[in-house]
Amino acid sequence: MKPGLRVYFILFIGVAAVSASAILVKLSTASAGVLAFYRLFLTTLMIAPIIIFKYTLELKMISKRDWYTSIIAGIFLAFHFVFWFQSLNYTSVASSTVLVTLQPLFVFLGTYLFFKEKYSPSAILCGLMAIFGSAVIGWGDFETKRSSFTGDLLALISCAFISIYFMFGQGVRKRVSFLPYTFIVYGISTVVLFIYVLLHQEHFVPYSLNNWIYFILLAVVPTLIGHTILNWSLEWVSSSVISMLILIEPVIASFLALILLGEDMSGKQIIGGLIILSSIAIFIVGGNRKEGKSLLFIRTKKHRKAQ
DSSP states (O other): OOHHHHHHHHHHHHHHHHHHHHHHHHHOOSOHHHHHHHHHHHHHHHHHHHHHHHSHHHHHHOOHHHHHHHHHHHHHHHHHHHHHHHHTTTSOHHHHHHHHTTHHHHHHHHHHHHSOOOBOHHHHHHHHHHHHHHHHHHHHHHHHOHHHHHHHHHHHHHHHHHHHHHHHHHHHTTTSOHHHHHHHHHHHHHHHHHHHHHHTTOOSOOOOHHHHHHHHHHIIIIIIIIIHHHHHGGGTSOHHHHHHHHTTHHHHHHHHIIIIIOOOOOHHHHHHHHHHHHHHHHHHHSOOBTTOOOOOOSOOHHHHHHO
16 A cells, blocks of 8 residues: 555544544443543543653643643533533434534634634635535424434534634644643543533443443544544644545444434435535635635644744
8 A cells, every 4th residue: 555545544544433432422321521521531541651751841841821721722622522422412423423513614703703814705605604504404403303403502512612622722732742732631621521520410430331331432442543643644644634534524423323323314414414514625625714724723744843
C-alpha cells in the first residue's frame, strides 16, 4: 500500500472509531452524566503516566490565562457530552450525530458575533442550508414522536457547547502541546461531571459488567484511538481534509445503528442529513472566509513549527 493510501486508511479507522461513540452510549443503561464521567475519567487516567513522565515541565510553564481558558473549555466539553448523550435517549443515532456535525457553522456564527470575522455570501448561504436541513430532521422527528424532537434540541445544544469548547481552546492549542492540553481539559471535565452526578443524586456504582465494558470502550475507542489518530494524521494531511472526512461519522454511526440497534432512517432524516452534510462540505471546501481560508479547528503543522 502506498504511503498516502496508508494514511487515509488509518484516518478512516480513526473516523470509524469516533463513530462508535453513539452506539456505545445507546447500548449502555447508565445515565448520560455517569457515561460522560467515566469516558473522560478513564481517558484521563490512561494518559496520566505519559504526562507525568514527559510533560510535567510544560504543565508548570502554562500561563494563568491559558489555565483559565482551559478550565472554561473543559466545562463546556463536559456539558457537551451530557447533552449529547442525553439526546441519544430521545432521538435516533442518525438524527443526533448529523445535528452534532453542525459544529463548523456554530463556530462560524460565534466567530462572526464575537470576533467580527467576515464571511462570503456563499458561506452564509451554506449556513442557511444547514439550518433548513436541521429543520427538516426536526420536523420529521416531531411528526413521528415528540420525544425525538426533544432529542434533536438536546443534540443542537450539545453542538453549541462543543463549538464554544473549540473557540476557547484554539488559542491555547497554539501555545500548549496536544497531550498536556487534552489532559487538562479532560481533567477539568471529569471534576465538573463528578459534581454534576453528585448533584443529580446519580450513582457511580454498581453497574453490570456490560456497562463497565462500555465505559472502557468509550474511553479507548472513540477517545484514545479515534481522536489520537485524527491528531496524528495532521502530520500527513491538511486539517480541511480531516474536517471533510469527519462528515462520514453520521453515515458510519447510522449504519452501525441499523445493524446493531435495528434503527431505521426516515425519508426526512435522510433528506435533512444530506442537506446538512452537503452544506458543511461546501462550507469547508469553498473559501468560507473572505480571505479564502478554510475554517479549521485542529492545529496545523505550521502552528506546530511556530511553537
